[in-house]
Amino acid sequence: LEGWNSYRDLEKFEQDCEVGEENEWHVAEIEIDHEVGFLTFKHRSIVKVLLAMFKTMSAVSGFAIEPEEWVVDGERRYSTPQNTDWMLMAWERVKKLGIVLAIILFSDQTNLSYNGRQSAHPFVMSMGNIPEWARWLEGGTELVGLLPNIPPDLKPEEKTRAFQQAADIFIEPLRRLSKLKGGGLEVEDSAGVCYRAFPLLYAYVTDHPESCKVTCTMACNSFRPCSICLAEKPRLAEVEDPIVLRTVRDQGRLYKQMESATTKKKLSALRTTYSTHFVKSLLWDWEFAKTIWGNTYLAVTPDIMHIIEQGFWLHAMKCLVKKLTPSERKILLERYKLLKAITPASLLRLPQAWVYFTTTANFSASEHRAMMQVLPLIIDLPERVHIRRAIVRIADWYKEFIRAEYHTDASLIRMETATVVMVKALVKAFPNQKSKWHIVKIHLLVHLPATIRARGLPQEYSSNTYEHSHKTTVKRPPVERTGRTSGTALSRSMCSMLWFASCLARLAVTRLTRPQ
Template sequence: MSTSYKCPYCNICYFSNCNSYSQHVNKCINLYDVSTEESNTEVSEVTDTGRMEKNRMEFPIYEFSQIGYNDDFNRIEERQSVQEIENLPSGSEITDLFEYGDYDADASVSLEVISNIPERFEEILFENVENLQNEDSNIERLQNEDLDVRSESSRNKDSDVEEFPNESYADLMTLVTKYNLNNKAGNAIIKFFNKHFNLSISPLPKNIETGRKYMDKMNLSRLLYYKYRILLFVYDYKKLEIKNKQSYGEQYTGNWWKKVKESISSVAHILSIILYSDVTTTDTLGKRLLHPIYISLDNIPTWRRNKEGAKQLLGYLPILSAKNEREKKSSEFKKLVRETFHNSIKFLLDPLFTNDDNDGDGIELKIDNEIFWFFPRVSTIICDWPEVCTFSLTYKSTNSNYPCHFCLVSKENLNNTRLRDDQIVLRNKENMLQYYNNGTTEKASLEPVFNYFWNIPNINVYVATVPDRMHYLDLGLYRYQIEFTKKLLFEAEGRSLVNKMNRRITLILKHLELKIFSRGLQSIALLTADNYRNLIKVMVFVVDDLLNKDLLEVYVKWNEMYLLNRQETFKESDLKNFQEAIEKWANLFIKLFGQFLNSDFKLPKLHSWVHHIVDTICEFGAINGYTTETYEALHKTYVKIPYHLSNKKDVEEQMMKTIRRKAIIKQNDFKKKFKTPLKFNYSSKLFEFDISEAFEFIDKYKNETNLDEKMIKGLDHFIQSLDSYFDLLKISTAQGCHIKIYRSVTLENRAILRTTNMFHKRPWFSNISVTINDEELFEYQSDNGICYAQTLLITEVFLKKEKSLHLALVQWYDFISKRTPFVYGCPLSVTLENRAILRTTNMFHKRPWFSNISVTMNDEELFEYQSDNGICYAQTLLITEVFLKKEKSLHLALVQWYDFISKRTPFVYGCPLLKLTEVYNFIEIEAIEDIVHIVPRFDKTNEYLVNKYLF
């Protein structure tokens, strides 16, 4: 070899003069330091030194050695491969490569020695020149040693393992995998553990990359599937009747299942397959895309199928890239994209339908140790409109002659909500295949590509691509309604009216699981489906008396339609009511916003929802069975997180490794132990005092400047209300009574009642509903026996020789008018999920929050008060626990009551119309029916509406 100098760091570069050698070695030293510090994710396995291979993208692979130096720099500890394009990159490029590259080095490598390398460079160079022959012999020896190491590593790799070496090893990899930690963070944990435990032999891997590779070698027998207990698995069509009327709920009650069952052997069963496909972005800029496809079974009931464990990732469909914009727009490239998609679907599904002719073989499945004969059938395909066009091979342009994938309605009639059935020609396999065979696909706005689903039995792909609520309503039509509302307000009074709407949105009172937009609607384009669902719950109150009656009415009609579409079952009469609700909203939508629907702006989703959704329910059951909310959540698990953990090269392979590791952790992880909140579990004690010191104590603390006015009001009424409650219980003496006042308490239904000055910088005083006793029902105006109040204080009262009292001091709401107590057409009270939170706080995100509650009245009180079907409402002021000597402690909430404004009209648009009274009481926390959302009417004084649009 004619070269004189060989780099001892990269081990692949040779130089004929000292100057070139010096420059190169300085660069290699810096790169080595960068690689040690910045490496944080995985890449491919180590390759031989100096060997150049090509991956499937045909990029040459250059290799850098990760070297651990002693004084002679003659021992290679680890190696690291880095992919690069064509030539050796600059230092900054290498930094990027290493930042996302593999880190195979020992976590204990000494950076102190490395930092001294530049200072000793001249010495190294001099020794290198004088001892060239010794250097060559040393490198040869090291290469032989390296081959021995690789041989051992290969033997270990070939031998599969079934479990982690020890529990500590397993816990570390569980921590790293579950919380998506990169190598850098994981290695820091290893260093911390080894430093502070100082064990002679560490139970942990030498670095996280070693741990990941160990997991890749693990071969668990049950890794490819999980066993889930399915309490109900349906094999055959079930006719659903409610009150002797044909009804539709689960898919197996729909007409499609009935027709398929009649087409197969009587002793066979249907395996109903659901496909979900949606292109999703992997980065914040939306430049990188992946196309996952998932599968589930409609034999499983909806409530169980909507859990993540009832779905499975099939894989990632290929996405073709054009060389330039011209090629991307060419008809040849577009045709290739569609053919590639359908060929990929064919590759995935063909094994299920080979030799399947209804009387053919089908498949056999073992369920509960019994063999069943099934015929797999694709029932529904869930996706957004662009993907629907890909499956059905219809044109994606809304300006095409026939934009609807369901039918052949012309674009001129696409926004026509009054089409008759005889004006709609449905697409099916027969008429679309005829267009294809005749070479006239453009006449039906159909792509000239053979549709794979034409070969699959028992599926009309144009009907099976069902409208999805999230994409069609939340992110579709409702988004347009919000956008058009802003335009309408702007045209009416300019920016001022739009700003007024935004201010109203920010002033909506907080409620559990209701997200409030603290800055209004800044950018509609950034809103998610969940954001729109939260807007649906409050926009009726925002537009109330904002512009005109039609604007309010379109939101009322939308909510009526939206609540109906969420029903679990539909009778024929329900479908009729649903269709009427859709048409009422759609006609008002066109009337109000028609000016924004010009000839170039078509809404195929509006057409599909108006004319095809009811038929879809009859065919495939209730809409809840084919929504994409839970599928969208899978993108985070199977796309976004694995992608961000990759080094952006060979992405799919690395993502599958990450998913596999998570599956390993899932099998090895211990079952979660959920902490169940206990009844009357108080938290955050505010005050504690004896009853004998009550006046002095309250006078002292109510003057604190940081107390919310509601809490001050609760303290002002505390003693008087407690005396009244003692009289009610016939407690003759309060001697020895001890009182504790808390910020929050957990109710029996695990809801949390709060009365606090400061919860995330804002007060929170929970509103409650209280059921009225039967004897009181006719004394008060109520919401079907329910009264409403706001909690002011939560207290526990300890009495001698008595059980403690758990009380809440509340301020009652009352109906504003008996004539019109309800507005806005809302259904009955809200049923919150577990862990609902009742709040009474001065500051929650810089705003007070005193929860409103509903209280069920006793039967004897039902006729004494006007109520909402036996429910009264109040606002909580304080939550308290009263300790009495020889008595059980009292768990109470101090509340201020609401009342109906009018007895003649207690409801306006179906919602209770209330006013806040000056009536305060302690009530037992057990009496609280639920936490409710009460919204003040804008530009009105002491008028409140109970929000019944929560879902």
């Protein structure tokens, strides 16, 4: 774990602590079909983490134990997990035995250093019972463990199998406790009141590549690249087609068919036809997973930050930049500079214009969001009318539906219609770019209305909360003694900064002393 940069709070590392029972960190390993043989990783007891989280966060205002259906003037509203269909259905089945703990999981590969040489794979847990704002607090989101860094030369199916084996070590205790027969655990709130609780999988927040590992499905280039439904790749942009969801029952039957396949050819045909790896998924054995409302494949929710803000927006902007001629780019640059000059900095966080219209690879979600508000004002070139319409559709759709405080049945119907219109506008604006900007990310938007009705607002599924938490406030695993401490890494960072400063100083001196 050496090499966390200062942004990850390097000083918070427990330098002199060793892994063991005393600090509740454990070492586990899995066997893989690779020359390295085994992968080693660290984790905590997820049950102890859950007990501590319940006791700490139950004192927070807005912490909910029972669901509450939100109806105003006869109209039902969908907002927090407590007023969603999922929570109401789960509560009806559990209330005679105890309470429901709505488990939220998050995992994603992340860099620990700016050059990308150090990386980790955090596995984070929170609860839907905790209000969204409180998940930013210490104790509201906890690091359960660090999944192993899988060798890149491993086959895709073996990568998925390694991920499933490691993640299963983390969450198997929760799956076992989710069972109504013989499951459940005693939890104590901040006031000392005890409850019988059943942890159920409410949401697994991931970007699309990670969701493929969770669901054991294949990636964007497969025949059925969606991890939620069975849409075929050539039909992903046809958002009005009927949706056939992946379910635990169907995927379990498919796994049994793969087990009974008599030849490699038949096994390969099943893999290709359904774009599914021959691996058991961690989603299968949860209580209520085989019901329609509790289908755990729907719990793997689209991560709003990666899929929308840094997903198809980013790809649409790249396509836009490629389409513009040098003269068009110059016109837009001049208009952009004028607009930025008269726009208060507090309203829009806009990047440097010349950089944005050259490359859009290194900008944040907030910067892309700001550009989506600005571009309709500056793109009015007659031959680019389709692009302007598409961008206007995206901006209007995002403002009305994603940033809404709540949704109603009527607004969800409007959202379904608006999503169809927006996707068609995007496809028309960039007709030859389907393979370049991930069309599967646009397709995932089709599932959002049903996700909101069943499991709450999209803000619940933005990884902003979970990434921020594991970077700044969660308790990290201790550093093992290897002869070098985190102070060494810090001194290296300081040396790099001093070297960079000296380079700038030499450059400045060279320019000043250059003969005129």
